[in-house]
Each structure stands twice: as structure tokens, then as C-alpha cells.
Amino acid sequence: MLLGKKRIALLLAFVLVLSTVLGGCAGNSSQSSAKNDLLFMGSYTAPVIDWDPSICYSVESLVMNNFYETLLRYEPSTDSFTPILATDYTKSEDGLTWTFNLRHDVKFHDGTVMDAAAVKYSLDRNKDMNKGASFIWAPVNEIKVVDEDTIDITLKYPAALDLIAACGYSAFIMSPTLAEQGTDWFQLGNEAGTGPYKLESQVPGDQLIMTQNEEYWGGWDGKHFKKVVVKNVGENASRRQMVENGEADIVNSLQVEDLIALKDNPNVTVYTSSSYANTIGFFNTKVKPFDNKLVRQALAYAFPYDDVIKYVAQGYATRPTGVIPQGMWGALDKPLYEYDLEKAKALLTEAGYPDGGFDMLITYISGVEDRKKTAELYKSELEKLGVKVELRGMPWDQMWELAKSPNPEDRQDYLSIAWWPDVVTPASWFQSLYHSEKDVFFNLGYYSNPKLDTIIEEADKASGIDRAKATELYKEAGTIVADEAVSIFVTDGKSIYTINKSLKNFSENPAYPYILFFYDFYKE
Amino acid sequence: MSLIVLMGVVFITFVITRVVPSDPAAKWAGARATPQQVAAARIELGLDKPYPEQFANYVTNLVQGNLGYSLRTRNPVMNDLKVFIPATVELVLMATLLALVIGIPLGIYSAKHKNRIFDHVSRFFSIGAVSLPGFWIALALQLVFYSYLDFLPLGGRVSIETSLMGNIPNITGFLLFDSLITGNLVIFQDAFRHMILPMITIALYPIGLVARMTRSAMLEILGEDYITAERSYGLSERLILWVYALKNSLGPTSTVVTLSIGYTLMSTFLVESIFNWPGIGKYVSNSIIALDYPAIMGVTIFSALCYMALNLIADLIISLDPRVRL
Numbered sequence: 001m002l003l004g005k006k007r008i009a010l011l012l013a014f015v016l017v018l019s020t021v022l023g024g025c026a027g028n029s030s031q032s033s034a035k036n037d038l039l040f041m042g043s044y045t046a047p048v049i050d051w052d053p054s055i056c057y058s059v060e061s062l063v064m065n066n067f068y069e070t071l072l073r074y075e076p077s078t079d080s081f082t083p084i085l086a087t088d089y090t091k092s093e094d095g096l097t098w099t100f101n102l103r104h105d106v107k108f109h110d111g112t113v114m115d116a117a118a119v120k121y122s123l124d125r126n127k128d129m130n131k132g133a134s135f136i137w138a139p140v141n142e143i144k145v146v147d148e149d150t151i152d153i154t155l156k157y158p159a160a161l162d163l164i165a166a167c168g169y170s171a172f173i174m175s176p177t178l179a180e181q182g183t184d185w186f187q188l189g190n191e192a193g194t195g196p197y198k199l200e201s202q203v204p205g206d207q208l209i210m211t212q213n214e215e216y217w218g219g220w221d222g223k224h225f226k227k228v229v230v231k232n233v234g235e236n237a238s239r240r241q242m243v244e245n246g247e248a249d250i251v252n253s254l255q256v257e258d259l260i261a262l263k264d265n266p267n268v269t270v271y272t273s274s275s276y277a278n279t280i281g282f283f284n285t286k287v288k289p290f291d292n293k294l295v296r297q298a299l300a301y302a303f304p305y306d307d308v309i310k311y312v313a314q315g316y317a318t319r320p321t322g323v324i325p326q327g328m329w330g331a332l333d334k335p336l337y338e339y340d341l342e343k344a345k346a347l348l349t350e351a352g353y354p355d356g357g358f359d360m361l362i363t364y365i366s367g368v369e370d371r372k373k374t375a376e377l378y379k380s381e382l383e384k385l386g387v388k389v390e391l392r393g394m395p396w397d398q399m400w401e402l403a404k405s406p407n408p409e410d411r412q413d414y415l416s417i418a419w420w421p422d423v424v425t426p427a428s429w430f431q432s433l434y435h436s437e438k439d440v441f442f443n444l445g446y447y448s449n450p451k452l453d454t455i456i457e458e459a460d461k462a463s464g465i466d467r468a469k470a471t472e473l474y475k476e477a478g479t480i481v482a483d484e485a486v487s488i489f490v491t492d493g494k495s496i497y498t499i500n501k502s503l504k505n506f507s508e509n510p511a512y513p514y515i516l517f518f519y520d521f522y523k524e
Numbered sequence: 525m526s527l528i529v530l531m532g533v534v535f536i537t538f539v540i541t542r543v544v545p546s547d548p549a550a551k552w553a554g555a556r557a558t559p560q561q562v563a564a565a566r567i568e569l570g571l572d573k574p575y576p577e578q579f580a581n582y583v584t585n586l587v588q589g590n591l592g593y594s595l596r597t598r599n600p601v602m603n604d605l606k607v608f609i610p611a612t613v614e615l616v617l618m619a620t621l622l623a624l625v626i627g628i629p630l631g632i633y634s635a636k637h638k639n640r641i642f643d644h645v646s647r648f649f650s651i652g653a654v655s656l657p658g659f660w661i662a663l664a665l666q667l668v669f670y671s672y673l674d675f676l677p678l679g680g681r682v683s684i685e686t687s688l689m690g691n692i693p694n695i696t697g698f699l700l701f702d703s704l705i706t707g708n709l710v711i712f713q714d715a716f717r718h719m720i721l722p723m724i725t726i727a728l729y730p731i732g733l734v735a736r737m738t739r740s741a742m743l744e745i746l747g748e749d750y751i752t753a754e755r756s757y758g759l760s761e762r763l764i765l766w767v768y769a770l771k772n773s774l775g776p777t778s779t780v781v782t783l784s785i786g787y788t789l790m791s792t793f794l795v796e797s798i799f800n801w802p803g804i805g806k807y808v809s810n811s812i813i814a815l816d817y818p819a820i821m822g823v824t825i826f827s828a829l830c831y832m833a834l835n836l837i838a839d840l841i842i843s844l845d846p847r848v849r850l
Contacts, residue, residue, distance in 0.1 A: 040684055046810070050554075050598050057554040135558050187598055201690060204607055205597055205810070206802040207680075209687060229684050234810070235798050237663060238678055241671050247678070397546035397815050422556065432556070441559050 036522050039225040039503075042233035042242045044253035047208035050132070051186040053172040053179075053193070054125050057132035057422075061168050063208060063230055065515045067109075068172035068193035071100055071119070071165040074424050074511045076276075076328065081162055085114065085173050085194065095158025095465035100165070102149045106217045108175035109191065109198040116145040121176040123153075133170035133422050139464075158464035160425055167423045168512045196519040197228060207231045210518070223504075223522030240498075243268055249500045249523075250516070255369065256314045259496065267501055272316060275495040277420035277513045278325045279317075279371075280433070281488035282445035286408035289351065289358050296485035298347035299414075300337040302381045303488050307339075312373045317491035322478045323429050325492045327510065329467065330426035330459075330474030335489065336482040344385055356386020363402065363412040366393030371416060374490060404440045415444060416490055424511040425463055426474040430456045434481055445486045452480050526832045533828040534586065534821070538579055541817035548817060551595045569593075582821075591825070592818035596811060601822035604807060609826070610697025611681060612796065612803030616788050618700070619723045620781060623730035628777065630731070631738025632765055635746060646735060653732030658791050662725045662798040669721060677718050679800035686714045722799040726791055730784045737780045741773035775845045782838040786831050 043062070050056035053068050071086035086100040106114040120143045127137035139159035144152045153161060165171055178185070178192035186192075191199050196218060197210035210228045212220060233239045233251070240258045242248035246267060254262070259270050283290045283299065290296060309319055322332035348354060360382065364371040372393060379389040392412075394402070405411045421428035432441075435456050436448040459473035481487060495508040497516075502523045508516060549566035550557065557565070566572050570581055585592065591601035634646040669676040677683060681699060682692065692711060693702040700719070703712040745751065746769055754764050792805030800806070804823060811819035 038684070038688070046597075049596065055554075057556065130564065131557075131561060132554055133556070135561075201687070203802055204599065204604070205807065206800075207687065227688065229687070231680070231684070231800075233679070233800055234806070235679075235800065238666065238798070238800060241666065241678055245671065245674065245678075395546075395813075395815065397551070398544070400550075401545040401547060439559055442556070 036223055037226050039228045039250070039518060039521060039523075040248050041228070041230045041250040041252075041516075042239045042248040043230055043251075044232075044234065044239070046205040046232045047202070047230040048189075051189060051191065052129075052132075052183045053174050053186070053191070054122075054129040054134065054170060055132040055183065057169050059514070061512075061515050063210065064172065064191075064193075065168055065195070065512065066197045066210060066228070066518050067191040067195045067199065068174065069195050070167065070171045070173065071102075072162055073509075074163060074166040076424065076509070076511045079329065081166060085119070086165070089162065091161070091464070093465075096155050098153045098155070098161045099146070100151050100153070102151070103217060104149055106194050107215055108178070108194050109213060110175050110178050112175040112177045114173065114175075114194050115148050116151045117148075118176050119143075119151050119173055120145050121179070122173040123171075125174070125179060126170045126172070133167065136164050136167055136170055136423050139164070155464070157461045159460065160423075160463040160467075160470075163423050163425050163463075166511075168515050169422050196224070200227070205232065216519075218519065223524075224519055225521065225523075228518045243498050243500065246500060249503050250506070251498050252496075252514075254496070254498050256316055259316060259498065260314060262498055269499050269501055269503075271497045271499055271506055271508075272494045273508055274318075274325075274327050274510050275420070275493045275508070275513050276325045276328055276424065276510045277418060277493040277495075278320055279416055279418050279490040279493065280323070281414055281416040281490055282433075283486065283488075284408060284411050284413050284446060285486060286446045287411070287413065289353060290413055292351050293484055294347050294351035295353065297337075298344040298351065298353075298385070299382070299387075300485040300488060301340045301344035301347065302378075302385055303337070303490075304339050304377050304381055305335070305337075307377055308374050308490060312370050312377065313491055316494050316496055318494065320489035320492040322482050322489055323434070323487070324426045324474065324478060325510075328424070328426070329471050330478065332475060332478050332482070336479075337485075339381075341381070341384060348385060353386075356382075356388075359388045359390065360413045361390050361392060363392045363394055363399050363415045365396050365399060367395075374416070403444050408446065411446075414488075416488070417442075417444065418493070420493075420513040421511070425460075426470075426477075427456070427460045427463070430474065430477050430481075431460065434477070434486065447481075447484070447486045449480065449484070452477055455480070526836075529832065530825070530828055533824060534583065535579070537821045537824045538582060541821060542575060542578075544815060544817075546815040546817075548595055548815075551815070552593075586825070591822040594811070594816055594819040594822075596814045596816040596819060601818050604819065605804065605822055605826060606697075608802060608804045608807045611699075611801060612789070612792050612805055614698040614700060615719065615722055615726065615792065615796075615801060615803060616785060618719060619726040619788060620730060620785055622723055622727040623734050623784075624781065626727075627731045627734025628738050628770070630735040631777075632742055632770065634735065634739040635742035636761075636765060638743060643739075646739075650732040650735040650739075653728040654736075656728065658725055658729070659794045659798060661728060662721070662795055665721045665725060666798070676721055679718075679722075679798070681718055681802055682711065682714050683718070686711055722795055722801055725795050725799075726788055729791065730781065730788060733780055733784050734777060737777045738773055741776050742769055745769045745772050775841065778841045779838045782834050782841065786827075786834050789827060789830060 045059040047063050048060040049058050050060055056064055069084045071084060072081040073084050074081055085103050087103050089098060089100045091098045102116060102119060108114055123143050127134055127140060139155045139157055141154045141156050146152050175192040189202050196213055196216045198213045200209040200211040202208040208230045212226050236255050239251040240254055243251045262268050263270055283296050285291055305319055309317055321335045324331040362375050364375045375391050379391055382389050403411055403415060419429060433443055434447060436453050437443045455473050455477045459470045463470040499506050504522050504524050505520050549569060549571050550562050552569055553561040553565040570578060589602060594601050594604055597604055630646050634643045637643050666678055670678040693706040693708060695702045699715045700712060703715060751764060751769060754768055792803060793809050796803045796805035797809045808823040
């Protein structure tokens with residue numbers, strides 16, 4: 001009987017504990033906060049890896065551009081600049097001296113005044129750290145403080161400094177007081193910006209909470225979120241469930257199948273817009289038979305361009321016209337090659353390979369489904385030409401190491417990579433991917449053409465003073481690359497996010513891929 | 525002996541991470557670093573030195589508790605481990621506790637009702653529990669309890685609302701414990717709710733294992749002469765089962781449980797990723813994908829130390845049984 005009483009007491013205690021613990025479970029995903037109190041984003045990646053604003057050059061650009069600001073912001077639709085920390089700027093006729101007038105009423109998050117000395121300190125630091133995207137400042141000769149609100153920047157050659165100053169990486173202006181504490185201080189999880197949001201708390205690699213900077217020069221009139229949470233939700237299925245249930249307001253990087261499934265969901269919107277991120281394939285131009293232009297052209301005609309857009313990207317990408325994504329200055333008007341197996345056969349015959357008869361190793365990044373599917377589609381077309389194809393999925397690091405093998409024969413015959421600009425200029429593609437390299441780095445077609453090198457260099461120098469001339473030069477460079485069939489232009493990407501229907505004014509600036517300016521969004 | 529095993533683990537891991545075709549300097553320098561930046565990073569990380577020297581440096585630093593810098597998080601690996609280990613240990617301990625609470629009674633009742641319907645159902649459950657892949661169970665639980673029922677959270681350690689409260693206690697790193705001793709029941713409740721699904725997923729394997737081990741040990745013991753003698757003295761069946769028989773069956777069960785903790789640690793690799801649990805499993809999964817070799821080596825050494833400690837505990841448990849003479 002005593003045991004029975006004990007049992008009943010235990011059972012009651014258990015029920016009590018359980019009801020307490022599970023009490024709050026129902027309605028688990030409902031948002032309790034008021035409309036614009038909180039924005040929650042489920043992100044494929046960790047919110048921040050590198051906290052140093054002069055070094056960071058990876059996934060953290062998403063949140064860093066909300067902590068920090070640049071002098072200008074580029075608006076590609078109008079090819080103009082929005083003043084951010086600079087109110088306006090002028091350049092000398094030779095394009096070698098640029099003068100920036102600074103906003104007067106700005107303070108960093110620690111209360112330090114943002115003035116010309118702080119801007120000079122920041123830009124010098126970004127340049128001299130020689131890490132991250134510091135190379136964007138290579139054209140800069142000297143930065144001078146003219147007065148409290150003005151700086152002069154002199155260049156070695158007339159580069160497009162406005163585009164550099166508007167870059168989403170390594171162009172942040174930071175509080176000298178805080179930055180003096182060094183990289184180790186930043187890496188502890190600290191920021192020193194002027195942006196609309198400041199850091200409230202973070203769990204490294206997992207979650208970050210930003211809260212509004214009350215002193216923000218842009219003010220808080222109108223509709224803005226008070227807090228923003230960015231959480232790493234690595235699993236695709238989890239991100240989808242979170243946005244479907246209304247727990248997350250924004251998720252990124254859902255698989256195409258999920259995007260299609262969510263298209264008709266009344267609670268969410270699949271946001272797409274043009275992006276300057278594209279996918280480009282490279283032939284190994286240093287080995288036979290791919291050193292033969294005719295063979296490369298034949299293989300360019302054999303690529304199933306439309307099928308890749310239709311069946312692999314399922315419409316979430318567009319057909320590229322060349323190296324530079326459509327919509328950006330320097331892009332070609334139309335592609336040089338269409339899928340045409342007859343032309344491909346004719347060119348192979350002309351090159352001395354009427355029945356194909358050669359092997360081709362195609363590498364692609366394992367785990368990226370669209371790369372795999374694209375490679376498989378290409379393989380089936382190449383086999384129609386008698387080319388024996390081996391597909392090899394590899395992690396990026398291993399694929400890149402193979403591509404950099406000292407002996408060109410040891411490298412792959414074809415690979416594809418994704419590329420997007422740091423500074424929004426065609427130089428980002430041409431300098432990195434097609435300019436001759438002494439040691440292999442990102443020119444993974446190993447193509448070397450002195451004439452092309454000269455055009456690329458001339459175009460870069462012209463971009464600061466004569467945009468029209470630079471555009472023409474880049475188009476000429478693009479035409480050479482296309483004609484030489486160094487590359488297959490696989491897709492022009494689209495910026496894709498899945499967002500809660502109530503989220504308004506959501507957009508991604510194509511010049512800033514993977515970056516969101518949360519200050520602009522609100523809920524209704 | 526343990527030291528030799530540890531050195532072997534360190535050496536093999538070091539060799540493997542150097543054999544894998546990857547350039548840690550390029551990773552450290554950043555996605556689009558210039559060749560000059562990569563060369564500077566190579567010197568900064570000491571990768572320009574010969575392999576034997578690199579290994580000697582690594583071991584010297586290891587002895588001083590320095591595991592190097594993670595190429596992915598840019599933090600000292602030791603700091604990362606300190607941040608992520610408590611979440612995993614808490615999850616594994618709770619899952620093990622659940623396994624004991626469910627597995628032992630299941631095994632006892634199964635033995636008591638040998639070859640009857642309860643025993644068949646229990647054995648079916650036990651085999652199912654050890655056979656079903658953890659990632660499948662995790663996804664199924666998420667689908668049912670989050671998507672369909674909207675009853676339990678999808679993942680993470682606490683809800684966003686709790687995070688925003690900004691007063692999450694961090695004394696030991698064990699959130700349930702910390703929230704209890706600070707009297708913060710709201711955080712305790714939230715943390716417990718977030719633990720339920722990953723805990724069940726991880727606990728299923730040890731539940732099956734404990735149930736099966738308890739059953740077989742109990743069956744063996746229930747056939748012993750002293751049990752027959754106790755029955756003949758008129759002792760209640762409950763007392764015989766739960767006190768006299770269970771006490772003698774706990775030795776092998778404890779050994780299995782101790783060793784299964786090692787397996788449970790490994791199973792967190794996938795489960796933590798799925799449940800977005802900020803622990804060592806998720807940390808190492810991300811590190812493996814990124815070929816972050818200092819982090820991989822750090823976690824491998826931690827895992828080896830755990831296995832060694834668990835083996836030692838298992839040996840001690842066995843040695844406590846007077847029937848065993850080591």
C-alpha cells in the first residue's frame with residue numbers, strides 16, 4: 001500500500017514536470033513579437049567567420065554590410081552611386097585624384113566621430129593589411145586628409161575608384177579607436193561600424209543578434225526592424241520547414257525542388273532577381289586536343305545550353321551571353337554559340353577528330369546538385385560525338401588542387417566554377433580568370449594571350465575616366481574569349497531567397513551578391 | 525599504453541590531413557586571396573617548413589594545450605572546443621540517461637515475460653532502434669512534431685525569443701543545469717523542449733542496446749540457483765527482479781552503456797547538423813566539409829581521449845564485480 005502511494009506520488013510529480021516542461025509547446029512556431037520588432041533569417045552558412053572588417057571576405061559580408069558602411073553604394077540599374085558616408089565626390093580630369101566630401105553627422109557605434117581622419121585610417125588599414133580583398137586598393141597611391149570632412153585619394157592609374165569605394169568587401173569605414181585594438185579584438189566577436197545595426201550578441205558559428213543603432217544617421221522614421229537575428233540553419237529541409245511555418249522571415253539556398261514546391265504556398269514568396277554571380281566552365285587549353293581552338297569550339301557547340309536552364313536550373317537561372325553577366329556593363333549582347341551537334345561534328349572533323357576518339361575528364365564540385373546534373377547532361381552530348389567522358393565529383397579544395405597541378409597533363413580537361421565580382425567591374429572576371437598567370441591561381445583554363453592581356457589592362461585603366469571606352473574594350477576582350485572558346489558560359493545566376501509573404505521592400509542589389517541591407521525591409 | 529594510443533592517433537591524423545589534396549594556406553588567406561597573400565599565409569601558419577618539423581611543432585603546441593587555429597572559424601581550436609563541447613556532452617548525457625530509464629525496465633520486463641507478446645514487441649523495438657539510421661529518425665521526428673503538429677521546435681538549443689532575453693546563464697555550459705541552479709525556469713523549459721527531439725534520436729540506439737543487454741543478462745541470472753532459492757524463501761517477484769537480479773545484471777549493462785557513449789558521441793555528427801545543435805558534432809561536420817584540418821585534429825584528439833576515458837571506466841566497472849578477476 002505504501003509502495004502504491006509512492007507510485008501515485010511519483011506519477012503525479014512526473015505529470016506535473018512534464019506538463020510544466022511541455023506547457024509552452026503548442027503554437028511553437030508562431031512569432032510572438034510585434035510586426036517590425038524582429039526579423040529572423042535562417043542562413044545556409046554561419047553568420048560570421050572573420051570579424052575583422054579589413055580581412056573578412058566570405059559569408060559574413062551579409063551581416064558586415066549592416067554593421068559597417070562604405071563611402072558609396074553602387075546602383076547597377078541606373079549605373080549610379082548612392083551617397084552613404086560620402087555625400088559627394090569629384091575626380092580630376094586625368095582620373096588620378098579623387099576628392100570625397102564626407103557626411104558630417106555620423107558617429108561610430110562606440111561614439112567616436114566619423115571624420116576624414118577616421119576614413120583615412122580605415123582605408124589605409126584595409127589596404128595595408130594585405131588580407132581579404134585588400135587587393136582592390138592596389139591602384140591607390142596615397143590618401144590625404146584635406147579637412148575634417150574631406151579626403152583626397154591619388155591613384156597610380158585612373159581606376160574606377162568610385163566602384164572600389166562602394167565594394168562590399170574591404171571598403172568598410174571603422175572606428176579607429178576600436179580598430180586600434182587589432183584583429184584579435186575583432187575576432188572575439190566585436191564590430192566598430194557606423195551602420196544601422198550594431199551587434200547585440202552572438203553564438204560563434206551559430207547565431208547572431210543585431211539591434212538598431214539608435215544614433216544612426218539615416219534615422220528610424222518609417223518602417224524598419226528593431227532587431228535582426230541571423231541563424232545558421234545548415235539543413236535544407238529545416239530551412240524550408242522554418243519558412244513554411246512562419247518561424248523564419250527569410251531563408252536562402254533552398255534546393256530547386258523546394259523552390260518549385262513552395263511557389264504556390266500562400267504564406268511565402270520565392271524572390272528572384274538578376275545577379276552578377278555566374279557559372280563558367282574552362283577547358284584545359286594546355287593539353288591535347290583541348291589546345292586546339294577548333295576542338296574547343298566544337299565542344300562549345302555541343303553544350304546543351306537551353307536544357308541546363310530548363311531542366312537543371314528549372315528556370316532559376318538565365319542563358320549567359322559571355323563572360324560578363326547580362327545587365328552589367330561590358331556584357332556581350334548575344335551568345336556566340338548555340339547547341340548544334342552538326343556544327344560540332346563538322347568542327348571536330350576539321351580539327352582531325354571526325355569520330356571524337358579522345359578522353360575527357362570533367363570535374364565538378366561534389367554535393368552541388370546542379371553542377372552534377374549539368375556535367376551529366378554535357379557528358380551525354382559529348383558521347384554522341386565519340387568523346388569518352390569521365391565525370392569526377394570532388395570537394396572544391398581537391399578540385400582546385402588538381403587544377404593547379406604543376407603538370408598540365410595531370411589536371412582536369414574541363415571544370416566549372418561560380419564567380420561574382422568584388423568590385424563591380426568586368427576586371428573582376430577578366431583579370432582573375434583570363435589574364436595570363438605565372439603561377440596558376442584562378443585562370444583555370446590556363447589561357448594566355450598577350451593581346452588579350454593588353455586589352456584587359458587598358459580597359460582597367462580606362463574605367464576610371466572613360467567608362468564608354470572601357471566598356472568597348474571589355475566587350476572586345478569578351479569576344480576574344482568567346483571566339484577562342486576558352487570557356488563554356490553555363491548560367492547567369494539569379495539571386496533567390498524564400499521569404500515570408502508579409503515581408504516588404506525585400507530586394508538584393510545584384511552588385512552585392514549574398515548581401516542584404518536589412519534596414520530597407522519591413523513587415524506589413 | 526594510453527599515451528601511445530594517443531600519439532598514434534595524433535600521428536595518423538596529422539599524416540591524413542597532410543595527404544588530403546588541399547591547401548590550408550589558401551583557405552586561411554581567403555576565397556580569392558592573391559598568390560602573394562597565400563604565400564604570406566603559408567609562412568604565418570608554418571606550412572613552409574618540412575613535415576617532420578611541422579609535426580614536432582604541432583606536438584609541442586599540443587602539450588601546451590594549443591591546438592592551432594581553425595581555418596574555418598579563425599579562432600583557436602581550443603576555444604572552439606570549449607564553446608561547443610558542453611552542448612554535446614549535455615545532449616549525450618541526457619540521451620544516455622533516457623536510454624537507462626527506458627532500456628533497463630524494457631529489458632527486465634522482456635526477460636520476465638520471455639517469449640510472450642511484450643517480449644516480442646520489446647525485442648522488435650530494440651532491434652528497430654539499433655537498426656534505423658539516426659538521420660532518418662531525426663527528419664521523421666522533425667516532420668511530425670514540428671511541421672505537422674507544431675508541437676516541438678525544429679532545432680537549436682533555445683528559441684529566438686529566449687536568445688533575445690539576453691540572460692542565458694553560462695556557468696558550466698550545460699544549459700539545463702545552469703538554468704536550474706540560477707532558478708531560470710523559463711530558459712530551462714525552453715532548453716528542455718529543444719532537447720527532446722535530438723535526445724530521442726540519439727537515445728534510440730542505446731535504448732535498444734541497453735534493453736537487449738539487460739534482457740539477456742537477466743535471463744541468465746533468473747536461471748541461477750540463488751534466484752530459485754530466493755523464490756523458495758517466498759520473496760516477492762518484484763523484489764527479486766528489481767533488486768537481487770537487476771543488481772547482478774547491471775555490470776554488463778553498465779559496460780555496454782559506457783562504451784556506447786562513444787558511439788553516441790559519433791552519432792551526434794549527423795544529428796547535431798540536422799537539429800542545428802551548436803555542439804561538437806556540428807562543428808566537426810562543418811570542419812570536415814571545409815577540410816579544416818586543425819579543427820578535425822582537435823576533435824579527433826578529443827574523441828580519442830573520450831574513448832580512452834570510457835574504456836577505463838568500463839574496465840573499472842568490470843573490476844568492481846567480485847566475480848571478475850582481472
